[in-house]
Amino acid sequence: xxxPAPDHVHAKRRRFVARAAAAVRPFVALLVVVFVFxxxxxxxxxxxxxxxxxxxxxxxxxLRMVAIQTVIVxxxxxxxxxxxxxxxxxxxxxxxxxxxxxxxxxxxxxGWPVWAAGAGAVLAGGACGLYNGLLITTLRLPPxxxxxxxxxxxxxxxxxxxxxVPVSAHPGWLGELxxxxxxxxxxxVAPGVWLMxxxxxxxxxxxxxxxxxxxxxxxxSNESAARYAGxxxxxxxxxxxxxxxxxxxxxxxxxxxxxxxGDPTVxxxxxxxxxxxxxxxxxxxTGGKGSVLGSLVGAFMMAYMKxxxxxxxxxxxxxxxxxxxxxxxxxxxxxxxxxxxxxx
Amino acid sequence: xxxxxxxxxxxAVAAASLLxxxxxxxEPEAAAPSGGGARGAPALRIAVVPKGTTHDFWKSVHAxxxxxxxxxxxxxxxxxxxxxxxxxxxxxxxxxxxxxxRYDAIVIAPLDDQALVAPVRLATQAGxxxxxxDSGLDAEVGKDYISFIATDNELGxxxxxxxxxxxxxxxxxxxxxxxxxxxxxxxLREKGFVDAVAAAPGIELxxxxxxxxxxxxxxxxxxxxxxxxYDQLDGVFCPNESSTFGMLLAxxxxxxxxxxxxxxxxxxxxxxxxxxxxxxxxxxxxxxxxMGELGVKAAVEHIRGTTPEPRIDTGVMLVTRENMDTxxxxxxxxxxxxxxxxx
Numbered sequence: 210x211x212x213p214a215p216d217h218v219h220a221k222r223r224r225f226v227a228r229a230a231a232a233v234r235p236f237v238a239l240l241v242v243v244f245v246f247x248x249x250x251x252x253x254x255x256x257x258x259x260x261x262x263x264x265x266x267x268x269x270x271x272l273r274m275v276a277i278q279t280v281i282v283x284x285x286x287x288x289x290x291x292x293x294x295x296x297x298x299x300x301x302x303x304x305x306x307x308x309x310x311x312x313x314x315x316x317x318x319x320g321w322p323v324w325a326a327g328a329g330a331v332l333a334g335g336a337c338g339l340y341n342g343l344l345i346t347t348l349r350l351p352p353x354x355x356x357x358x359x360x361x362x363x364x365x366x367x368x369x370x371x372x373x374v375p376v377s378a379h380p381g382w383l384g385e386l387x388x389x390x391x392x393x394x395x396x397x398v399a400p401g402v403w404l405m406x407x408x409x410x411x412x413x414x415x416x417x418x419x420x421x422x423x424x425x426x427x428x429x430s431n432e433s434a435a436r437y438a439g440x441x442x443x444x445x446x447x448x449x450x451x452x453x454x455x456x457x458x459x460x461x462x463x464x465x466x467x468x469x470x471g472d473p474t475v476x477x478x479x480x481x482x483x484x485x486x487x488x489x490x491x492x493x494x495t496g497g498k499g500s501v502l503g504s505l506v507g508a509f510m511m512a513y514m515k516x517x518x519x520x521x522x523x524x525x526x527x528x529x530x531x532x533x534x535x536x537x538x539x540x541x542x543x544x545x546x547x548x549x550x551x552x553x
Numbered sequence: 554x555x556x557x558x559x560x561x562x563x564x565a566v567a568a569a570s571l572l573x574x575x576x577x578x579x580e581p582e583a584a585a586p587s588g589g590g591a592r593g594a595p596a597l598r599i600a601v602v603p604k605g606t607t608h609d610f611w612k613s614v615h616a617x618x619x620x621x622x623x624x625x626x627x628x629x630x631x632x633x634x635x636x637x638x639x640x641x642x643x644x645x646x647x648x649x650x651x652x653x654x655r656y657d658a659i660v661i662a663p664l665d666d667q668a669l670v671a672p673v674r675l676a677t678q679a680g681x682x683x684x685x686x687d688s689g690l691d692a693e694v695g696k697d698y699i700s701f702i703a704t705d706n707e708l709g710x711x712x713x714x715x716x717x718x719x720x721x722x723x724x725x726x727x728x729x730x731x732x733x734x735x736x737x738x739x740x741l742r743e744k745g746f747v748d749a750v751a752a753a754p755g756i757e758l759x760x761x762x763x764x765x766x767x768x769x770x771x772x773x774x775x776x777x778x779x780x781x782x783y784d785q786l787d788g789v790f791c792p793n794e795s796s797t798f799g800m801l802l803a804x805x806x807x808x809x810x811x812x813x814x815x816x817x818x819x820x821x822x823x824x825x826x827x828x829x830x831x832x833x834x835x836x837x838x839x840x841x842x843x844m845g846e847l848g849v850k851a852a853v854e855h856i857r858g859t860t861p862e863p864r865i866d867t868g869v870m871l872v873t874r875e876n877m878d879t880x881x882x883x884x885x886x887x888x889x890x891x892x893x894x895x896x
Binding site: 265268270274277278373374375377390464467468470472474475477512515516519524526 | 633636641643646647649670675678679734735
């Protein structure tokens, strides 16, 4: 018989369990989606028990395609998680991705080495984010309004830079980065997918362990409290948008690699996919909460459903209808849990 | 039956929103192509990927593809495309998903002659033959894909240009509203048209660098702006269905429909009606049904061991008010969708 633990140990343990549960939730949702689609396929196959047929229902090739289709939304979602957790929002992501893909393509066409073009595009994304951040903090406008404005602005700049037409250029190793079947097969999925995962872990660490990350969450939880605690709101918020912009720039580079061109009309509405991924991943649109890995799971889930709809021969709009409900379900479950926790 | 199933499946999923696996067909789809599984007559699954799903043109391609499939034993066509005709990223992802779903062949109208090269090569490398229809691809026929089946677009543009010169008597101001950059087929039509009217020195092309964009709505907007800027126009040419329709709406709004020589490309109910009413002088009409039909046939032939022609022309026709009631024209402007089933 061990002596009863003191109260604060209980509280600590309860907090740990709650956090672990929150972290696991998106993965559970993904498993449910995977299972349901598998069940539909299994039903269609007449409940086969043939191992070969079962194995052919979900293949490594499927995984590769879904993974590569996750990278652009995923890269942007890493940054968006930070923005949303800090109580902000960025609607300009799709336009900024198009702009950055154009920057990369134009740079390559002008004879820049590929690494320099890629770096230039990432910095261009950072510049977009910085512009958003400065407008939000200096004009004291809601992020929704500012980024709604820059959504048009960045799209316009992209078209202007590209001369309104897609800029074709040879993406070199950037193309290899996003080739669905990687050149060394042991990588299983494209190198860009691993890059995205690495950066996601990095960002998760930044949010959880650094002063900057803690401040961002604090601002998202309670802005006035954060101000009274002496956090420099303007500086921190601007930095948040700048950092998110760099990831958007990366998404633009990957988009260029995928299409082998900088297309100023690409990624219309991408911001909504990104926001959906972040929300499915467990972030709260009112701020204070966000999981980078959860967001990636959200992005993966949406790409997976697209892939399954093709496999099942369903038109694209079915997937859109399903995703709509999943977003609502994700938030509903979250609210329900919060209410229950408060009632306790 | 298959279409019906797909619809009921879709509706059920939407309604149940992933609650249950019981949605879908009433009868199991006896061990769908399982790769090396059961012998007998395995169904050939052929995916037909249009540029978009909102234009009547692609409905005709679909009808042709279904018609071809019905001519064979055990060939099944899946028709799936991006919603917007400028969504290159979505078409790329779609092809990738078709590859991983191990379709037996892909018939595709590429949205872009560059952006679709990589996924088409990927399919070929994965052992899935690709037939390119409608629009060109900047890759090697016979190596990266097996056949290119399309309209001779430049000829179509020239037909329109010659007609324009003839109707205007070689004199006048002509507006050319282009479709969209990067679209190879329409660029060739525009080139054919420009070359043909260049033969008449009395014809002046007004602001010929303007683009209509992907949809009827963007075309309408572009056309309204152009018609607001330039007056005293004698002729107008648009190189595809959406740009022609958008221009028609804009001409009507300004009361110009019927007063300028308006030549369009492709047919839809609205355009044919306007042709009959004299608002459109002529339509250059392709044969999308034949395109879909020959696309699927080429894919099946290839799989069954014969080599299809590397380039197949599906023909164009200049349809005017005078000849629109002839059987040859009627087949093209009032196509038969019976092979699609359903409404």
